[in-house]
Amino acid sequence: MDEALLRSLAPGVLGILVRRGADFAAAEDALQEALAEAVRGWPDGRPQDPKGWLVTVAWRRFLDATRADAARRRREDRVAEEPAPGPARALDDTLQLYFLCAHPSLTPSSAVALTLRAVGGLTTRQIARAYLVPEATMAQRISRAKRTVSGVRFDRPGDVATVLRVLYLVFNEGYSGDVDLAAEAIRLTRQLAAAIDHPEVAGLLALMLLHHARRAARTAPDGGLVPLAEQDRGRWDTVSIAEGVGILQSALARDRLGEYQAQAAIAALHADAPTAEETDWPQIVEWYDELVRLTDSPVVRLNRVVAVGEADGPRAGLAALAALDAASPAAARGGRPLPRRTAVAAYLHERDGDLATAARLYAEAAHQATDLAERDHLTRRAARLNARGRH
Incomplete structure (x- = not known):
């Protein structure tokens, strides 16, 4: 059985069921039954249209469950009759799932878990291991998220910025358990970039690739952290760097700058420097100025302090830090530090x-x-x- 194929098809099938009128929780249950039937029945021969087969079987399972539940008969009247067997529509319903899983009614942790489950195709056990929580805890989190979005109807475009924040949260979890969440986030962002033409989607993909390219050099043999300036740049993935830079250049050429493109530009400048000493810190400061303008984030302002310290010397960096402290009086009075x-x-x-x-x-x-x-x-x-x- 080609599990990778099933995993890649599942989000699109789920999106079709939701678009046809199934609520999210019922659609996901029906999809899981169809996938289980595929595992049992496909070893003797894959159908010519695997996605169409999954859609047909999952829709039958959904209708069967709806008819069997008397309390759901009113909803049954609203759903269309089963379509004739045939190829699934070419429309990519996966994009709708991205917006559904990043719905503003969900907490960030629930949005991440639901995205990994519904769009990423990971099992509850895999997600639980990745986040180092009991499987029962993650199952409850996902179930609550599914119930929350079950009544959501898509009568207007989703918020791309929210989807990107969720994907970046996934990426920043890195690697734990038996799931490489950084690689999974890159895969999902590639999928999103193929479905939607948006410069910030491209910017996030470029940012992920550029950061991921340095992964092998970030830890010492004993597991300790290796700062950027001390990393062996010969261990950086030049293929990923080249791809990230190419994607970034195409996005910047559209002249619709966003925070992920600006962050990717900073990462590209680090990747472009043969040595730490040759890093173009003045230009990095300029990009941080753009990021401050775009986000006004205290974390971005702190990162800018580091860049100023490298570009103009530690005294200038300390002066910039003092100015940041002055702009954050709560922290200066002993509040929670940045x-x-x-x-x-x-x-x-x-x-x-x-x-x-x-x-x-x-x-x-x-x-x-x-x-x-x-x-x-x-x-x-x-x-x-x-x-x-x-x-």
Whole structure:
């Protein structure tokens, strides 16, 4: 049985069922029954039109379930009669699923889980392992999400920006368990890019490819984090870099700049530098200025501080950080610190030669870190600077 084929067909079949009038939960149940029948029946010979076969069988299962439930008879009157067997329509209903799974009524975590289930074709067990939660917990999350969107009707276009945020959330989960979520996010974004002509979709795909190209160099043999400046650039995937840059250039040429295109431009400048010392930091600062204009995000402003420190020196970076602190009075009064703010301060003080302050701030940043690998990395930097200070 070609499981990859079934997985690739499933989203389109589900989209067709939903468009015909089936609510999401019932459509997904019917699809799973059709897939199970395919697994049992296809080994003796794949049908000429696998997608059409799945649509026909799933629609029959949906109608059977609807007729068997007296409470659903009113809905049965609304659904069209079973279409004659034949090839499935060429219309790509998968795009509708993207918008459905990223519906604003869902929480980000539920939207991600539902996208992986309905569009990605992953099993509940795979998604649970990827997020390191019990399978029962993930099953409940997905069931709630399916119930939430079951009554949603598509009488207006979905929000592309919401879909892209969900896909970027998937990508940033990286790899855990037996599912490579970064690779899965790239696959889904490719699929979306093939279905919709939008420069920000292309921008996100370029951004993912450029970041993913550095993956092999991000960790040391012992599992520790390797900062960008210290990575072995010979281990970067030049094929993915070239593809990402090509996609980005085509998107930028349309002159409809968005945040993902700007982020991808920054990633491309890093990828283009033969060494860390040859990075075009002034141009990166300019791109961060564009990102600030587009998003006004505190995290983007903090990343811009790092770029200023590299372009104009650590003192300039510390001055930019002080200006950012002044613009965030709540944090200055002891509120919840901006993620990575303390680590950025530590790095700038280290570059400025104030090793004692840098060591103290690295230790503080390690205490704030929620990621174990990042915490270990910051702790090691603090220990290294403390050891240098004693000699």
